[in-house]
Amino acid sequence: MMLIINIVGLLLIVGIVWWFWLYKPSELDVNSDVSELLITVENGVYSPSRVSIPSGQVTAVKFLRKEASPCAGTVVFADMNISEELPLNKEKTIQLPALEPGTYSFTCQMQMQMYKGEITVSEQ
Amino acid sequence: MDGGTQELLIEGAGCASCVGKIEKALKNVHGVDDAVMNFPLRMVTVTGSAGEDVLINAVENAGYNAKSTQGSTDDELLDEKETADLAYYKRLILGMTVALVLGVPLMAYSLIVGEMTVSTTTERLSWLVVGLLTAGVMFFSGKHFYIGAWKSFCNHSANMDTLIALGTGTAWLYSMLVVFFLTAFPDMARHVYFEATAMIIGLINLGLALELKARGRTSLAIKRLIGLQAKTARVVRGGKDIDIPIGHVLLNDLVRIRPGEKIPVDGLVVEGYTSIDESMLTGEPMPVEKKESNEVVAGTINKTGSVVFKATRVGKDTALAHIIGMVKRAQNSKPPIGRLADIISGYFVPTIMIISVVSALVWLNFGPDPAVAFALVCATTVLIIACPCALGLATPMSVMVGVGKAAEAGVLIRNGEALQTASKITAMILDKTGTITLGAPKVTSIHLVTASDEDNVLQLAASLEAGSEHPLAVSIVESAQERELHLSKVERFNAIAGHGVEGFVDGQALLFGNERLMRDKNVAIDDVVNTAQHMAAEAQTPMYFAVDGQLAAVIGVSDPIKEDSIEAIKRLKKNGIRVVMLTGDNKATAKAVADKVGITEFFAEVLPEDKSNKVADLQQQGEIVGMTGDGINDAPALALANVGFAIGTGTDVAIESADITLMRGSLHGLADAIAISKATLRNIKQNLLGAFIYNAAGVPFAAGVLYPFFGVLLSPVIAGAAMAFSSVTVVSNANRLRLFKAQEH
Numbered sequence: 013m014m015l016i017i018n019i020v021g022l023l024l025i026v027g028i029v030w031w032f033w034l035y036k037p038s039e040l041d042v043n044s045d046v047s048e049l050l051i052t053v054e055n056g057v058y059s060p061s062r063v064s065i066p067s068g069q070v071t072a073v074k075f076l077r078k079e080a081s082p083c084a085g086t087v088v089f090a091d092m093n094i095s096e097e098l099p100l101n102k103e104k105t106i107q108l109p110a111l112e113p114g115t116y117s118f119t120c121q122m123q124m125q126m127y128k129g130e131i132t133v134s135e136q
Numbered sequence: 137m138d139g140g141t142q143e144l145l146i147e148g149a150g151c152a153s154c155v156g157k158i159e160k161a162l163k164n165v166h167g168v169d170d171a172v173m174n175f176p177l178r179m180v181t182v183t184g185s186a187g188e189d190v191l192i193n194a195v196e197n198a199g200y201n202a203k204s205t206q207g208s209t210d211d212e213l214l215d216e217k218e219t220a221d222l223a224y225y226k227r228l229i230l231g232m233t234v235a236l237v238l239g240v241p242l243m244a245y246s247l248i249v250g251e252m253t254v255s256t257t258t259e260r261l262s263w264l265v266v267g268l269l270t271a272g273v274m275f276f277s278g279k280h281f282y283i284g285a286w287k288s289f290c291n292h293s294a295n296m297d298t299l300i301a302l303g304t305g306t307a308w309l310y311s312m313l314v315v316f317f318l319t320a321f322p323d324m325a326r327h328v329y330f331e332a333t334a335m336i337i338g339l340i341n342l343g344l345a346l347e348l349k350a351r352g353r354t355s356l357a358i359k360r361l362i363g364l365q366a367k368t369a370r371v372v373r374g375g376k377d378i379d380i381p382i383g384h385v386l387l388n389d390l391v392r393i394r395p396g397e398k399i400p401v402d403g404l405v406v407e408g409y410t411s412i413d414e415s416m417l418t419g420e421p422m423p424v425e426k427k428e429s430n431e432v433v434a435g436t437i438n439k440t441g442s443v444v445f446k447a448t449r450v451g452k453d454t455a456l457a458h459i460i461g462m463v464k465r466a467q468n469s470k471p472p473i474g475r476l477a478d479i480i481s482g483y484f485v486p487t488i489m490i491i492s493v494v495s496a497l498v499w500l501n502f503g504p505d506p507a508v509a510f511a512l513v514c515a516t517t518v519l520i521i522a523c524p525c526a527l528g529l530a531t532p533m534s535v536m537v538g539v540g541k542a543a544e545a546g547v548l549i550r551n552g553e554a555l556q557t558a559s560k561i562t563a564m565i566l567d568k569t570g571t572i573t574l575g576a577p578k579v580t581s582i583h584l585v586t587a588s589d590e591d592n593v594l595q596l597a598a599s600l601e602a603g604s605e606h607p608l609a610v611s612i613v614e615s616a617q618e619r620e621l622h623l624s625k626v627e628r629f630n631a632i633a634g635h636g637v638e639g640f641v642d643g644q645a646l647l648f649g650n651e652r653l654m655r656d657k658n659v660a661i662d663d664v665v666n667t668a669q670h671m672a673a674e675a676q677t678p679m680y681f682a683v684d685g686q687l688a689a690v691i692g693v694s695d696p697i698k699e700d701s702i703e704a705i706k707r708l709k710k711n712g713i714r715v716v717m718l719t720g721d722n723k724a725t726a727k728a729v730a731d732k733v734g735i736t737e738f739f740a741e742v743l744p745e746d747k748s749n750k751v752a753d754l755q756q757q758g759e760i761v762g763m764t765g766d767g768i769n770d771a772p773a774l775a776l777a778n779v780g781f782a783i784g785t786g787t788d789v790a791i792e793s794a795d796i797t798l799m800r801g802s803l804h805g806l807a808d809a810i811a812i813s814k815a816t817l818r819n820i821k822q823n824l825l826g827a828f829i830y831n832a833a834g835v836p837f838a839a840g841v842l843y844p845f846f847g848v849l850l851s852p853v854i855a856g857a858a859m860a861f862s863s864v865t866v867v868s869n870a871n872r873l874r875l876f877k878a879q880e881h
Binding site for chain 1: 217220280292489496501525551
């Protein structure tokens with residue numbers, strides 16, 4: 013009995029390591045139509061949390077915060093020195109400058125980055 | 137728009153005849169049913185289904201500018217935020233109440249009656265009812281934790297919600313399994329933990345509510361800045377005064393201000409005379425006099441007179457709006473000290489989950505009976521006590537309060553990095569002119585050499601300098617204006633950086649500048665060396681004026697030292713900061729000024745381009761260098777310094793040019809900035825240390841490491857309370873910074 017319990021426990025640990033650290037999502041959530049890029053902030057996550065935009069052009073990203081928690085109240089693009097407050101239940105458009113190809117993260121204001129998303133900028 | 141109405145503000149419509157043109161242009165747009173312009177308000181109301189962009193385009197094609205009235209002001213956004221926060225607070229308090237109404241009696245029962253064990257059928261049924269009630273509490277008061285945890289899980293991330301959901305969910309599930317499959321559990325493990333689930337949910341809701349309140353206080357400074365904005369403005373259109381919302385004021389509108397009113401937008405006075413209290417922006421207590429062509433700034437308060445001014449910057453372009461934007465951005469930026477939290481952020485919650493599983497396994501394998509109950513309690517308590525939020529809040533909350541506090545003192549800090557570096561400054565370079573001194577020199581003596589008439593010297597020198605913006609040049613021109621001298625036209629003007637100027641006036645070759653310029657141009661000045669030295673010893677800058685290669689006069693210009701420079705420099709030195717003065721002035725003048733303000737280390741005759749070399753020299757000596765200048769001439773040195781301070785005079789601030797901008801001219805702002813940054817860093821360190829120690833000590837304790845030695849085990853309910861209040865403690869500690877007072881001055 014204990015053997016089974018221990019194996020289950022170890023599998024659980026392996027599962028945690030794989031699911032949260034090793035798993036690399038291959039598909040981006042949104043890839044094409046950047047003109048309608050709307051990111052919803054609800055239940056502790058950005059949705060979609062991984063988006064792709066073309067390089068070298070200014071892009072407007074709309075945020076819609078549906079969650080009242082103050083943690084959701086600010087979105088920070090640290091690489092671009094952008095931090096914007098998100099009003100509740102109201103779309104907020106954020107202009108991103110033309111970017112070099114690469115990956116840029118956006119997070120909530122708090123440092124443990126409970127809310128985290130990624131913008132992949134790819135060659136046009 | 138589906139047949140709705142929308143409003144546009146029209147810029148550039150100067151006459152009533154424009155109305156027809158604009159209305160016609162709009163009516164021609166496909167989808168527009170009607171367009172009616174209210175000329176005094178410069179607003180056009182459009183009915184129809186056309187989009188706003190199309191309408192704005194049509195107006196622009198007709199030769200005018202149009203803008204939407206829809207954009208929310210900071211004030212409106214703040215109101216919306218406060219309303220949303222209040223609703224969320226009420227929701228949390230309701231959630232807490234419902235959870236505690238069940239949790240507290242259960243807790244009391246477990247303390248008074250004893251263990252919450254299950255053995256008889258009646259007990260099973262009773263606990264089943266309690267279990268279902270707990271499920272109700274979990275749904276009503278804790279739904280957001282479970283949904284959040286699930287959404288994060290699907291996103292391959294884990295957060296606070298994950299820990300709470302797992303902890304409370306495990307306790308509830310175990311208890312329900314005991315109720316349903318009693319016989320599958322050993323006698324001693326037939327225990328239910330519904331009180332823990334209900335209490336933890338209640339306490340965490342309470343913690344979140346208290347945190348929300350405390351967070352509200354961290355943004356008081358920005359709220360105060362936003363509160364400085366007027367809501368309406370009285371504009372003069374068509375000879376009439378009309379009151380309009382501040383967002384509707386257009387560029388070049390004439391705005392009338394009466395005594396006691398707030399200035400709604402930035403502008404230039406065109407009529408009237410008054411004094412204006414600018415203390416809310418600059419921290420400078422003395423009102424500033426304003427007359428024609430002086431600048432007025434939104435958010436300041438008119439004292440006694442009435443003025444009409446022309447709007448030069450409106451909406452998001454006003455200095456106040458820029459300041460608010462900059463403070464907001466800085467409040468959300470992170471100093472390097474908090475990077476550790478960034479690094480561990482992705483590992484923290486999964487690590488806690490692993491520790492929880494490991495502790496359960498250890499208890500199951502090696503624990504005393506009932507091992508399964510011990511394993512459950514410890515695994516749950518580990519999940520509940522860990523508090524990533526305390527770590528996450530530690531730095532940003534202190535930065536929020538510190539940057540806000542600085543703004544209240546007239547100190548604009550660009551970002552968290554500047555804040556942190558400012559706290560470590562060991563050497564401060566001060567530019568003399570405009571930093572230590574007022575930067576408004578005055579002609580104090582004229583020594584004639586070949587010239588015979590002071591007025592003639594001033595007239596020629598001022599004519600030559602009329603185009604120059606150098607403070608010394610301005611003093612010559614002002615002096616000539618005071619004597620009502622008529623300036624002549626200058627030809628072939630040439631500014632020789634760091635030396636002076638040359639040019640031709642009325643056919644005469646003029647040369648005006650320092651000793652070096654005269655020597656370079658072979659003008660004999662040996663006869664006046666004593667005079668010049670005498671001037672310099674009295675802190676006057678001797679300026680040599682030559683006509684056709686002959687020295688005509690030496691003009692002594694002196695720049696008064698700001699009255700509080702001596703005290704402020706004393707404060708800096710008291711903090712162990714090495715104070716160094718730089719000036720383009722000659723050695724004797726520099727020494728006279730340095731002596732007066734108590735600076736022992738100074739460099740004179742420094743050319744503008746050499747200022748950054750001095751910064752580099754000090755850096756090579758291992759100093760962390762702050763450089764203070766006016767933000768325009770000193771730009772390269774400010775950029776090279778570890779922290780560049782731009783010192784503003786009044787509200788004329790170059791807020792984008794430096795790491796830290798002092799909105800008032802006083803050097804006390806410098807000492808305040810350093811003091812605030814030190815206090816903020818101290819506060820961050822307290823928070824980080826507290827949060828680290830809390831997690832580092834709390835998690836092993838919860839896992840039961842003390843049990844083998846002392847027989848002590850932590851209750852999940854206590855863990856829940858500790859976790860909820862650790863975040864509140866961090867935010868409250870950050871709020872202590874609000875009480876910080878820069879040294880009296």
